[in-house]
Amino acid sequence: MTLKTRINTLIASILVIIFTSLGITLFQTIRHDLVTETDQRMRDLVEDLHTILNDHVKMKQEQVNISMNLAQEMMKSAGTLKASSDLLMINGTNQSTGGTKAYSVNRWVIGNETIHGSNRLVDLIQSQSVEAVTIFQKIDDGYLRIATNVKNHDGSRAINTFIPNDSDVIKTVEKGETYRGRAWVVNDWYLTAYQPIVMDGMVKGMLFVGVREKNYETLKGIFASKKYYNNGYPFIVDETGTFVIHPNQEGKNMAEASFFQQLKTASPNEFKTEYRWPDNKDGKMKTQYFKYFAPYKCYISTSIYNDDLYARISRLMNVLLIGMVVSLVLFFALLSWVLNPIINKIKEMAAMAKRIAEGDLTVHIVNDRHDEIGVLAIALQQMSERLKDIVSNLNVSIQTLAQASEELNVAAQKVSIGSNEQASSAEEVSSAMEEMASAIDQNAENAYKTSSAATLSSQNIEKGNLIVQETVKSMSQIADKIKNINNIAMQTNILALNAAVEAARAGEHGRGFAVVADEVCKLAEMSRGAADDILKLSSQGVTISTQAGDILNQLVPEMQKTSAMVDEIAASSLQQQSGAEQINVAVNQLSSIIQQNSASAEEMAATSEELTQQAEELSKLIGFFKTDQLHSAPITVNEPPLSYRPPQKPGGINRKKLKQELILEMN
Incomplete structure (x- = not known):
């Protein structure tokens, strides 16, 4: 689909949406206004008809009032209404139920004329434009029609029919009031007036005039x-x-x-x-x-x-539709007149962009417009010129990049060789440090064992010293006990002497007792001699134990000093061990870094080779563009990049000498 077709389709869609929305809105508005206006108008018309009927009812009611006045005047002019003593038997019919009953009523006369059975007076009143006239006489069950021009369904006069007492008309008339309004009369509704007929101060009957209610x-x-x-x-x-x-x-x-x-x-x-x-x-x-x-x-x-x-709305919508079609035709004609130059210029710029996409940067475009399309054409031409400059500068940069890639490759190979040599040396140093760390570990372990033995000996000496002190204390207590035994022997000896004296005094009777006393005295002397010997030995044991305790007291501090010195040796060995481990870690890290540097150098060499290849490919791509200047051929590298050579293993290192120097430095 061309741009022009798309623009026309888009604008047509927008216009259709606008006109459709406008039409729908206008239709809804007109329809609402029309319905509202019609509702109000028709409601007013119904009100007018209602008013006409209401006025019609009022007019009829006024006509009834006039007819009542006229009927009253005509009855007065006919004479005085009287009730004679003569009785008449009449069969009365209830107009509501249709039931018939015989009633005895007084004969009414007006002037010299009997009203019963005579319709001359009511017809005379009717001739004066009074539609319906009736004279009623009161009976027990209601009010009886004795003269009337109101007719039954069969067309006969409704003579001898009566209105029952339960009627609203009768209730009003019985009060001596005139009933005016709507009432059922025989077989239809009338607008009526019922005037009471009073005789001797009592309601004896009533005069009716009326017009049919539904006279349409x-x-x-x-x-x-x-x-x-x-x-x-x-x-x-x-x-x-x-x-x-x-x-x-x-x-x-x-x-x-x-x-x-x-x-x-x-x-x-x-x-x-x-x-x-x-x-x-x-x-x-x-x-x-x-x-x-x-x-x-x-x-x-x-x-x-x-x-x-809604016919008016349909006509209006038809006019609107025709106007919309005409507007669309005129609009598209004007749109084509405006769009054709723009589309042609866009086609020229599209052709120029296509040639630039094909690599031809020598293309030019003639600009004869001063609007946004002209600005776009100028920008496209400037882009072409700028691309020419970029391609030329990029070609020079590619050549420089190729040379730099070669130099970078050589430098990377050198760095890689040096890194490999450093890595080998670092590995040997790391091995020597591991052996030295092992020796330091052995020293530290021996010092720890010596310190433990010295500490244990010191503790045993302290325990022996305590035992000697306890022994001295026990011997002192034994000496005290022996002294007590010596005193007891002395006391026993004295008692034996006293017993011998007493036995001598007793003579023959005390001889046996004297022998016992002599034996006790000998035993006391022997106990005293043994106690003295034990006392001497205890004194010598105390002296010897005291001297042994003094020697042990002098030995304990020396053993503690020895243990402390051994602990210091063990601590120094641990510090040396920690330092050796740190040096070993540092050497391992250094070896790892050297290896990383070596790997990076190798990657850098490979990258430089790839960069050289990319420069060649980029040169070929740049050669795709055609410019006014003569451009050189794609770049090639004359010398191949240095191939990687593994480093020669360096001379061996004197590990023993290196180990001795490190131990000396740590000490």
Whole structure:
């Protein structure tokens, strides 16, 4: 799809969306305004019809009032109404139930004329534009018609029919008041006036005048003259669903129709419903506006077809659609006139960009525009010139890069050789440090064992010293006990001497006792001699033990000093061990770094070789572009890069000498 086609499609889509949105908005707005205006207009029309009917009712009621005044005047002019003593037997019929009963009533006369059975007076009153006139006489069960021009269904006068006492009319008249309003008369509703007839201060009857409530002849002419939106019309339907006034359905009962059900179920505030007419799936939608008319117990309604209502909107939308099509045609003609030069210039720039993409940087474009397209053409030409400069400078840079890559390769090979030699030396130093660390570990272990033995000997000497001290103490206690034994022997000897003296005094009787006393004395002397010998030996043991304790006391500090010196030797060995390990770690790290440097040098050499190859490839790529200048051939490397040679193993290192020097330095 070309750019022009895309632009036209995009703009057409935007315009269609705009016009469609505008049309929908306009349609909704017009429809809302039209419906609102129609609702108000039709509601006003229904109100007007309601007012006409209301005025019609008021006019009839006024007519009844005038008729009552006229009837009263004519009865007065005919003479005085009197009730004679003559009785008449009359069969009265209840107009509500139809029941018949015989009643005895006084004969009424006016002037010289009997009212019963005579209709001259009521017909005379009717001739003065009074529609209905009746003279009632009171009976036990209500008020009896004795003269009337009101007729039954069969066309006969409703003579001898009566209104029962439970009627609102009778209740009002019995109070001596005139009843005015709507009332059922024989077989129809009338707008009425019932005037009490008073005789001797009591209500004896009443005078009736009235007009039929539903005299629609005048209203039919008014309704027939009303037309709304071509096919709309007003009508009246009563509470039973029967059309009272309708253009072509008058008298037909439509109690089951949708429109009537809507009327019956509508709330007091509703004034509008929609339904199909005829009342089936093929019917067209209609809108009815209505209002209930209480005096006639009917609905005043006007209906219009929705198609007639929205016909104005359809005509307006057709005009809008035609205007939109014409606008689109004119717009696309103007758009083509504006876009064609732009599209042509874009095509020229696209061709130039294609040649640049093919490597031709010698292309030029002629710019004759001063708008954004012209700015784009100038920018494209500047880009071409700038690319020429970049390609030329890049060619020179590539040559420099190739030479630098070769030099970098040589330097990398040298660094790699040196790194390998350093790595070999570091490995030998690391091996010597490991042997020295092993010797230091052995020294430290021996010093630790010597320190432990010295410490144990010192502890045993201290324990021996304590035992000697305890021994001296025990011998001292033994000497004290021996002294006590010596004293006991002395006391025993004295007692034996006393016993011998007493035995001598006793003579023959004390001879045996004297022998015992002599033996006890000998034993006391022997115990004393043994105690003295033991005392001498204990004194010598105490002296010897004291001297041994002194020697042990002098030996303990020396052993402690020896143990402390051995501990210092062990601590120094541990420090040497730690230092040797740190040196070994440092040498290993140095060896690792040297190996990394060697690997990096090898990678750098490989990278320099790859860089040289990339420079050659880049030179070939740059050769793709065609410029006004003569450009050199792709770069080639005359000398191949140095190949990697593994380093020669350096001369051996005197590990023994190196180890001795390190140990000396650590000490």
